Amino acid sequence: MALNTLTLAERGQRIGLRLITRAGSLPMLHNPDIRRTVEHLLYRGSRSAFVALDAAAKRSFPARPGRGAPTRPTAATPRREFDLTPTEDQEMIRSAAAELATDVIRPAAAQADTDRAVPESVRRAAADLGLPLIGVPTELGGIAEERSAVTSSLVLEELARGDLGIAAALMAPAAVATALANYGSSAQQATYLPDFTGDGLPAVATLALMEDGPLFDPLSPSTTATTRGGDLVLNGQKTLVVGAEKADLLVVSALVDGAPRLVIVEAGTRGVSVTDDPAMGIRAARTGRLVLEDVVVPAANVLGTTEDHLDAVRRARLAWAAAACGTAQAALDQLVPYVTTRHAFGEPIARRQAVAFSVADVAIELAGLRLVVWRAAARLDEGKDAALLIANARQLTARHGAQIGSQAVQLLGGHGFVKEFDNERWYRDLRGAGLLEGVLLV
DSSP states (O other), X not given: OOGGGSOHHHHHHHHHHHHHHHHHTOGGGGSHHHHHHHHHHHHHHHHHTTOOOOOOSSOOOOOOOOOSSOOOOOBOOOOSSOOOOOOHHHHHHHHHHHHHIIIIIHHHHHHHHHHTSOOHHHHXXXXXXXXXXXXXXXGGTSSBSSBOHHHHHHHHHHHHHHOHHHHHHHHHHHHHHHHHHHXXXXXXXXXXXXXXXXXXXXXXXXXXXXXXXXXXXXXXXXXXXXEETTEEXXXXXXXXXXXXXXXXXXXXXXXXXXXXXXXXXXXXXTTEEEEEOOOSSOGGGOEEEEEEEEEEEEGGGEESOHHHHHHHHHHHHHHHHHHHHHHHHHHHHHHHHHHHHOEETTEEGGGSHHHHHXXXXXXXXXXXXXXXXXXXXXXXXXXXXXXXXXXXXXXXXXXXXHHHHHHHHHHTGGGGGSTTXXXXXXXXXXXXXXXXXXXXXX
């Protein structure tokens, strides 16, 4: 069967099969840890390919007791010297994400942007590869042998190269699963993680930090959670919440007794309501406004500590910077062949200094941003303070992301202004990458 006649789901399944087939002969599979990861991907792909989807409106999460201390991902193995070269298993996972972006996400991107919805077949293809479980350790049913911000950053970059809106929608549940693995108690992990690691599509979940207002500070949210006996009562609003309308599970930021914390809220809880909140960019992610009115949840739903909340904010900002690298790379990949083949006045327009310098600026700013993102992620993996580097990545994304998108539109002339080309969508997406809070996590 020709590739162009395959459904998106069939393409997604072929990606998984090609990954396993290609990896089977690699010497790196002599490493038992890498082999376990590959075998787990194969197991998930083979079993989920035959699971009928349940179209229930909202999932329920029956409380389950934990057993002892919570399970945490193993810390990444430190390197003896500074080296940003991906390891063999990181390169393998990145390759799988790149194929998914090229064969599945990119062909669906334009229509997904128009419909403000990600096709279920695309979600299934990502789930078959196990990408939503990239931050969940194998002991909890995930695919992570160790906690690695570098690996997550590489995956986000590749997915966003296909489309940033779809990438945000696909990896929003991964952010919640990762937060449960990194910050959750054993009871929280036992209650919620099975809905991410079980058969079929993972629970629709999202990390909601963003609020209205100029100069919003995620460390000082206006959403509050007051203690009432053994419960918390939440009030407030969150904006630009990815997949809010269909979400089963929400992790929201709120001031709990005056301190910023993350709180688990099940979407079916009384007082939780959602209204549509369309944005300029990431339209495939279908953003909504989350309203919390006297929402009562158990006090045990507080996720992690105040330090964990700060860690989540920083890792989310780094995740958006990594995703911006992918979309900027897509723009550059389209610009270079265009300016070298588009002729005007008898020669390629790339020979005009104004054009050549503009393309060079895009490449330079992208390379600088990527270096900062990888360096920050590497420091996180080493257990070192990466606050300054993450702040730099955030600033570079806000300053140059929109400029890269604008240059991509400008250099294509009239082609850059029409929806037949991807540039106008990439510009809209990059415009928000340096502003959004939450949703993604590395």
